[in-house]
Amino acid sequence: MSDSVELVSISEIASVIRSKNAGPFELTLDIIFKSEQDYQMLKGLDFFTPELMASLYGVSPDTVSKIVYFDPACAVKTTMMRVVPSGGPGDSDVYGAQQHAPLLGLRVPVTRARVLEG
Numbered sequence: 001m002s003d004s005v006e007l008v009s010i011s012e013i014a015s016v017i018r019s020k021n022a023g024p025f026e027l028t029l030d031i032i033f034k035s036e037q038d039y040q041m042l043k044g045l046d047f048f049t050p051e052l053m054a055s056l057y058g059v060s061p062d063t064v065s066k067i068v069y070f071d072p073a074c075a076v077k078t079t080m081m082r083v084v085p086s087g088g089p090g091d092s093d094v095y096g097a098q099q100h101a102p103l104l105g106l107r108v109p110v111t112r113a114r115v116l117e118g
Contacts, residue, residue, distance in 0.1 A: 019099035024086040039074035
């Protein structure tokens with residue numbers, strides 16, 4: 001057997017993908033993984049970067065204030081500035097609960113064991 005790396009949808013390996021306000025000016029994005037193996041692989045790759053998150057949301061990387069890996073929950077949390085403050089003119093999501101949608105299209109590398117034929 002050997003391990004192969006393939007790209008899969010984040011929704012295949014995460015049990016929770018959500019967003020919420022972190023105050024009126026910031027948004028928090030949470031991804032909780034189904035397996036420690038997938039979580040540890042992405043953490044080891046430092047996969048979630050300000051540049052990646054900014055590209056998903058069409059903002060500058062300097063608006064991403066934190067990316068935190070939380071080992072006990074196999075989770076990664078990103079905090080970034082909201083484009084429009086919660087409840088401000090033009091805000092379409094006061095609670096920030098619908099802002100995780102750009103994450104759903106994300107494809108991530110995972111390791112899969114495959115049997116070598118010989």
